Amino acid sequence: MVGSPCALCRQAKKLELSHIVPKFVIRYLKKTSVVAIRNMQNPNKVVQDGEKHYLLCGDCEDLFSIYETKFANTFFHPYMKDNIKEFNYDSNIYYFLTSVSWRSLYLDILDFVEHSQELGLDTETLDCLIASEKEMRNYLLKNQSTANGIEHHIFFFEDIKNITNELVETRPHTTFHRGIVSYTFFNKELKTYATITNMMGIILFTLYNKGQNEKWINTEIINGTGVISAENQIIESVCINELVEILNNAKKAVLETSDSQKEIINNRVKDKLEEFKNSKTFEDLKKDFNL
Structure with missing residues (x-):
């Protein structure tokens, strides 16, 4: 696609279809799924890939791919395949996280500007998001050494033993461990804006503005070296509401799945019953059943 400038370098080059959530995540989801992947907004539709947009030129895609590989090899695959719980990191991980949230923020701002009135988006909030996108873009282009005012927090959705009764039916383990999503949200009253x-199950929160009295313990990834563990993490923030929203949307998707599609899924499971019993999906379903 030629004509629109690259969203990152702003040069008029041929644009490529860019994944919003990195491709290695989608590839692993497909590899470990017995049944077809479905669109959360339209559960009766099978999808072959994650969300993609004509966003970046080839040079910027190549730049991002370097850091995607580093995150995949040092965080994602060790956590998913080897059950590693503690990770040493450096500034490469901070860069990767910035690149992921920037993609969503950039696209969401376009939507927010177009629909600001119906979304109830005030000028102060929109100005903050636009300034954050510019800050992140300049850092990603290596025009500056960090993304000032931006906080990245990783929360590992580990196994849970109980949950409120109204959320049991949302199948939390299955929803988060077998799900992919990325979007920007804002709470005007509490002044928290984030992607x-x-x-x-590796959940990234990128904060552009943080409300008062929020508590984030053992979650932040700084622009430097550090250690993060998938244990003893505490979040007290309006951001938790988004986790609940994701769960409720998953429950809604199940209810909206047609009988014919349910039959297709059931037949697929029957045809590959032994494979299904040994799958990560079945593991998560058992955990959800025991809540």
């Missing part, structure tokens, strides 16, 4: 990205 959330779920990468199969």
Whole structure:
């Protein structure tokens, strides 16, 4: 696609279809799924790939791919395949996280500007998001050494033993461990604006403005070296509401799945019953059943 400038470098080059959630996450989801992947907004539709947009030129895609590989090899696959719970990181991981949230923020701002009135989006909030996108873009282009005012937090959705009764039916383990989503949200009253990205249970919150009295313990990834663990993490923030929203949307998707599609899914499971019994999906379903 030629004509529109690259969203990152702003040069008029041929644009490529860019994944919003990195491709290695989608590839792993497909590899470990017995049944077809479905669109959460339209559960009766089978999808072959994650959300993509003509966003970046080839050079910027190649730049991002370097950091995607580093995150995949040091965080994602060790956590998913080897049950590693503690990770040493450096500034490459901060860069990767910035690149992921920037993609969603950039596209969401376009939508927010077009529909600001119906979304109830005030000028102060929109100005903050636009300024954050510019800050992140300049950092990603390596025009500056960090993305000032931006906080990245990783929350690992580990196994849970109980949950409120109204959320049991949302199948939390299955929803987060077998799900992919990324979007920007805002709470005008509490002044918290952020992008959330779920990468199969590795959940990234990028904060552009943080309300008062929020508590984030053992979750932040700084622009430097550090250690993060999938244990003893505490979040007290309006951002938790988004996790509940994701769960409720998953429950809604199940209810909206047609009988014919349910039959297709059931037949697929029957045809590959032994494979299904040994799958990560079945593991998560058992955990959800025991809540």
